[in-house]
Amino acid sequence: MPRTRLDLDRIRAARRTIDPVYLDTPMYRCDALGRRLGCTVSIKLETANPVRSFKARGTELVAGLLAEQGRTAVVCASAGNLGQALAWSGRRRGLGVTVVASVRAPAVKLDRIRALGAELDLVDGDFEMARERAARIARERGIRLLEDSLDIETCEGAATIGLELAGGESPFDAVLIALGGGALATGVGHVLKTLVPETEVICVQPAGAPALTRSWHERRVITTESAGTIADGVAGRFPIPEVLDDLLVVADDAVLVRESSIIDGMRLLLEHTGLVVEPSAALGVAAVLEDRDRFSGRHVVTVICGSNVDLDAHRRWVHP
Structure with missing residues (x-):
């Protein structure tokens, strides 16, 4: 193959x-x-x-790697499920998690992201706008940007x-x-x-x-x-x-x-x-x-x- x-x-x-x-x-x-x-x-x-x-299978790998590296924060764009998973995995490892999502994402997903302790940043646009915003936050704060499907950990998880x-x-x-x-x-x-x-x-x-x-x-x-x-x-x-x-x-x-x-x-x-x-x-x-x-x-x-x-x-x- x-x-x-x-x-x-x-x-x-x-x-x-x-x-x-x-x-x-x-x-x-x-x-x-x-x-x-x-x-x-x-x-x-x-x-x-x-x-x-299923998303936490990947965020567990990412959060574990960041903790080993001594990193303290991570940001991602999410339609909702990745953000919940990253918040869960980050919280158990002491990572600060920021999730960028659309204001049009299902409220149940946004509420659970907040409940898991992540900082939620909402954009008035679709998922692609959230991706752009997350990349900007990563650059401004100097923190890890988790890109779902591009980052190999999300695929291998x-x-x-x-x-x-x-x-x-x-x-x-x-x-x-x-x-x-x-x-x-x-x-x-x-x-x-x-x-x-x-x-x-x-x-x-x-x-x-x-x-x-x-x-x-x-x-x-x-x-x-x-x-x-x-x-x-x-x-x-x-x-x-x-x-x-x-x-x-x-x-x-x-x-x-x-x-x-x-x-x-x-x-x-x-x-x-x-x-x-x-x-x-x-x-x-x-x-x-x-x-x-x-x-x-x-x-x-x-x-x-x-x-x-x-x-x-x-x-x-x-x-x-």
Whole structure:
């Protein structure tokens, strides 16, 4: 396999740095959901932890490294989940954490970032504006800027999910991964293509925020003017070139799904698994709904990547 920025030995070593509370998350077959979708479905539940998303696998590595270096502060831009994870990891290591987010981010995510002790800096714009603001704060204060998906720790932390998938007892045909900045997809994809290369790695992105999927298909960075989707956690407009290079190596396909399918996926996850998830976590189910013939009779794994969702919004979407 062509090389990526990731390293399997470092990924294996990462498990010794990450707090065990984030490791070995539940994975189980959901027959009720599978019958509804016409295939065998297993769920990898990355929400069963203190920050309700997979992001802390990466921030644990970053915060541990900064503590070893004697650094005292770090800043990141976040749609919400990374900020919570970094605040959690930084607090347990005595790091000052600043999170830059959009004022339009879900209130539940912003409230939890504050509750975890981070300084919250809000911008009146989208995630890309938050990225610019975070970079400026890092320069002005002389502190570490954590850039999700660009910083290899975020990818290799997420890649430990791939180790758990590859080490499972039940073989599967494909894994469906939400595609935003790319850390989850490149991390899990790298491990699976290294250890179980016959597994199909399929990335899923909302049609309203298609930049990285379009870039994957065109094999060059394509930006978009806007990112209109309820799946705020994956709503980026400017793909990172290094991430695209990695994704081109490890992903077998990248697909776009409609907003209506995302909502249907959230509803099915609630009805058949009892899970309240944020829109990004329903992308895998949405992909099956839109292409049932492709997955018919196959065993697929969908990574449930986050459950930090505004409950009022969830009720509007799922119980119109």
